[in-house]
Amino acid sequence: MARCEVRLAGEGGQGLILAGVILAEAAVYEGKNVAQTQSYGPEARGGASSSEVVISDDEIDYPKVLEADVFLAMSQEACDKFCHQVRGDGLIIVDSVNVHRVPSGAIQIPITALAEEVTGKRLTASILALGIIVGMTGMVSPQAIREAVAKRVPKGTEEVNLEALKAGIEKGRELASHLGIAPRSLRNHD
Amino acid sequence: MPQGGWITRKSPLAPGRYFMQGDEACAEGAIAAGCNYYAGYPITPASEIMHHICKRFLELAEGRVFIQMEDEIGSIASCIGASWAGAKAMTATSGPGISLMLENIGYAIMTEVPVVVVDVQRAGPSTGQATRPAQGDVMQLHWGTHGDGEVIVLAPWSVQEMFDLTIRAFNLAEMFRVPVFLAADEAVGHMRESLEIPAEVRTYERVKPLPGERLPPFGGAEVPPMPAFGEGHRLLVTGSTHDEWGYRRTISSEAQASLVSRFKAKIFNHLDEIVRVEKRFCEGELDVLVVAYGFTARSALAAVREARNRGIKAGLLRLQTLWPFPERELAEAVKYARAVLVPEMNQGQMLREVQRIFPQAVGYNKTNGEVITPPEISGAIEQIR
Numbered sequence: 001m002a003r004c005e006v007r008l009a010g011e012g013g014q015g016l017i018l019a020g021v022i023l024a025e026a027a028v029y030e031g032k033n034v035a036q037t038q039s040y041g042p043e044a045r046g047g048a049s050s051s052e053v054v055i056s057d058d059e060i061d062y063p064k065v066l067e068a069d070v071f072l073a074m075s076q077e078a079c080d081k082f083c084h085q086v087r088g089d090g091l092i093i094v095d096s097v098n099v100h101r102v103p104s105g106a107i108q109i110p111i112t113a114l115a116e117e118v119t120g121k122r123l124t125a126s127i128l129a130l131g132i133i134v135g136m137t138g139m140v141s142p143q144a145i146r147e148a149v150a151k152r153v154p155k156g157t158e159e160v161n162l163e164a165l166k167a168g169i170e171k172g173r174e175l176a177s178h179l180g181i182a183p184r185s186l187r188n189h190d
Numbered sequence: 191m192p193q194g195g196w197i198t199r200k201s202p203l204a205p206g207r208y209f210m211q212g213d214e215a216c217a218e219g220a221i222a223a224g225c226n227y228y229a230g231y232p233i234t235p236a237s238e239i240m241h242h243i244c245k246r247f248l249e250l251a252e253g254r255v256f257i258q259m260e261d262e263i264g265s266i267a268s269c270i271g272a273s274w275a276g277a278k279a280m281t282a283t284s285g286p287g288i289s290l291m292l293e294n295i296g297y298a299i300m301t302e303v304p305v306v307v308v309d310v311q312r313a314g315p316s317t318g319q320a321t322r323p324a325q326g327d328v329m330q331l332h333w334g335t336h337g338d339g340e341v342i343v344l345a346p347w348s349v350q351e352m353f354d355l356t357i358r359a360f361n362l363a364e365m366f367r368v369p370v371f372l373a374a375d376e377a378v379g380h381m382r383e384s385l386e387i388p389a390e391v392r393t394y395e396r397v398k399p400l401p402g403e404r405l406p407p408f409g410g411a412e413v414p415p416m417p418a419f420g421e422g423h424r425l426l427v428t429g430s431t432h433d434e435w436g437y438r439r440t441i442s443s444e445a446q447a448s449l450v451s452r453f454k455a456k457i458f459n460h461l462d463e464i465v466r467v468e469k470r471f472c473e474g475e476l477d478v479l480v481v482a483y484g485f486t487a488r489s490a491l492a493a494v495r496e497a498r499n500r501g502i503k504a505g506l507l508r509l510q511t512l513w514p515f516p517e518r519e520l521a522e523a524v525k526y527a528r529a530v531l532v533p534e535m536n537q538g539q540m541l542r543e544v545q546r547i548f549p550q551a552v553g554y555n556k557t558n559g560e561v562i563t564p565p566e567i568s569g570a571i572e573q574i575r
Contacts, residue, residue, distance in 0.1 A: 021382060028209040028384050036382040040321060062492035062564045063381055 001032065001057050004139065005065040008129070009050040009082050010074025010098075012040055015126035018152065020051025023130055026140040026148040027055045035063030048077045055139070070137060072129050073099050074111065093132060095125065107175065114171065115164055124164035127153070131168015136176045142169055192405065192415035194364075194397030198390050199224060202250060205389040212352040212379045213238035213282075216308060216372065219356030220280050221246055222391045225306070226254045227277035229268040231261050231287065234320040235376040236310040239282040262287035266294040266307065273303045274427060276396070276418035278360055282308035285327045286317055288334065295369055296335035297429045299453065302408065302416070304363035304396065306356070308372040310379040313559040322559030323376035325484055325535040331371045332513045338450055340457045342464060343371040343513040345483040349383035355510070361394040362464060366456050367413050373512055375535065377485035377561050399423065409434025409448070412456045457514055465511045467519045471498060472505035477575045479527035481520065481544050481551070483509040486533050486562050493567035502575055515543045524548045529574045533562050 006023065008016040017038045024036035032055050040049045052065040067087040073079035073094045083103040086092055094102055095111040102108060109132065115125035127149060134145050146162060153161045201222050210218070217239050220228070228247070230240045240258070247254040255272070259265040262283050269279035283291065288309050298305055311327045313319040331343045342362050346355045352374060359370040397415045399405045401422055405415050414434070417423035426436030431446045439445035457464065471494055472479070478497070482490035487508040497504035507523045509516055524530055530551035532541040541553040554570040556562045 024382060025209050028207070034209065034382075034384055037377065038380065060383075061495065062489050063383070064561065064563075066563065066565070 001055065003054060003056040003058070003060070004070075005068050006053040006055070006070045006072075006133070006139070007050060007065045007068040007082055007085070008053075008072045008074075008126070009048065009078035010072075010095075010126075011078070012047045012049040014049070014074050015123060016049055016072075016074060017051045019126040019130050020053050022127075022145070022148045022152045023133070023140065024053045024055070025152060026144040027053070029144040029147060030140055032057060033060050035060045037064050048075070048081055050078065050082060070133055070139070072133065073106075074125070074129065075099065076101060079103070091136065093129070093136075095129070107179070109171070109175070114167065118167040119160045119164050121160060124161055127161045128164040128168040128171075131165040131170075132172040132175070135169040135172020135174075137172075145169075192397045192399050192403070194395045194415070196392055197395055199393050200390055201387055203387050205387050207384055208387055209382060209384050210349055211238055211382045212346070212349045212374065213310065214242045215349045215352040215385055216282070216356045216374070216379070217242035217246060218387070219353040220306065220360065221250070222353070222387075223278065223357040223360035223393050224395075225278045225280050225360065227269065227272040227279040228255070228281065229257045229259050229265045229272070229279070230281045230283065231259055231265050233262075233284045233287050235312055235323075235379050236282045236284050236287075236308060238379070239308060239310070243280075262290040263294065266291040266298075266305070269305050270294060270298050270301075270303050273305050274419050276398075276421070278304070278364070280306040280308065280360075282310065284310050284312045284320075285314045285324075285330070288327060288330060292330075292335040295341070296337055296339060298369045299335065299339035299341065300337070300429045300449075301427050302367035302414070302453075303369065304360075304367055304416075305369050306359045306363055306372065307369055308356070308374060311373065311375040313557070319559045321376065323485060323535060323561055324557065324559065325373075325375055325486065326539070326557070328373055328512055328536065329539045331373055340453050341369050341371060341513060342366070342457065343373050343511070345373045345510060345512050346378055347484055347487045347508065347510075348378065349381060350385040351510070352378065353385055353387070357391055357393065361392075364394045364396045365413070365463070366460070367416055368453075368457065373484065375484050381485075406434035408432055408436055409452075412452065412459065461514060461518070465514060465516045465519060467510060467516050467523075468506075468508040469523065470494065470506040470508070472507065472523055474526065475503060476505045476527040477503045478529045478531055478571045479505050479507060479523060480567065480571070481507045481509065481523075481530060481532045481540075482534075483512060483540070486535060489562050489564045490533055490567055492564035493571060496564060496568050497571050502571060504571055509540070512540065515540075517547060520544065520547045531567070531570055531574055533567050533570065535562060
């Protein structure tokens, strides 16, 4: 895999930095070079937060996102702020519960509502979103992402998060085949 | 004969590939180097070092001491005291904390105390922006304390180097009885990457006089053996000018001159052991040589690669040691360069040092609390080539 750049952005407190760490860890399990960075404000909640993951078979020089191959927006502010830093044929996924002004070509999914439906907890939305990305792109294997989720989520929440992940992967696969974009361009870098 | 020198230590962490934050890797490096005393005060973006050390000291439970102090002045003072009691001591902070520590850093230089101080730089002056990276402390780390002292400053550019250079910082501190700074920045400290933990690390153990052996603790050698309090040696320690036995000599020109000149000599006679740079694409004639350090060197490497793809002969000289400044290595590298670019997340601090060697060097400077990106450096390369 050549360099692949992912940005997960939303509000502080939505768990997106953790989601980025989990995705990165899964790629490490698969022997990739990985860098995960973030930008956030001093507050624990609120404010635009962005978690960036770069995955590559080669040495990673610049470890941050320049033009995302995959961009997830979980809030309107984050969507507005980062939607221009996406590659021409990049994949944009927005949580349609929170994002209403949508960039063209974006895939709209009610991620937070789905999470609430599946697990009863809105907080699992970021893990469900990870599942969607993995289901759509095959960027890392389902096995690796499951392992990483189980290792990194807070103790006692493994089960509910794995449930959210599973639902996300299924949703992602369904969307990919429905939209005819399966396995996405990421693999084409091979 | 005094004892000490190089040994091999088994890594406390199982060897292998890990995925870790830079700050955590720094804490692991300290532990691998034998750090057994940590005193600190939390501050973004360095707090994770303290959290991780605290957690790991508890797990390892073998005579290691962690203490949260009342502030940064207390933290460094306590580390200096611990070092005089024979410990390998470290503290970590950011620019605001360094400002508070500087008086005691001078004391550590004057009393020749091995101590490691990590500065995970953030945007300043003052409390500035806690979560934003900068490289604005690189002059402060050398020249912030008063008087004419020498320190060693290392600049990591990756999570792997947060581990490796922390070990190196301990080794150099022990080898030369001097404070060593790890000049990290928020971007490197908070970044997560994979890193290799080796099975064994080489560490330099403090050279100490044997029990009953009377050797001057402040003279008689370039780096005198360092006794510890509580081991039976008669020991006087003062920040005032002193003779080789530690007696105050506050009007002796000879005592003052010999101390200050030895402080310089013990570093500058050993540049080969201290100074490290990395060269990328520096073979042959260069249109542009980029000189960079810390996180900015990551962007510079990407920009150099991109420039070479466009047919521009660009190269990167990465400074892993900031102080003593790698003058010889730079002089060698600029021989075949037509232009030199120094990108920094400050207003041009190391640029002046580069200009001493290559007066036409130009800076690319950014001080808005955001990292310098590869396209920005590419643009600057394009302008000066």
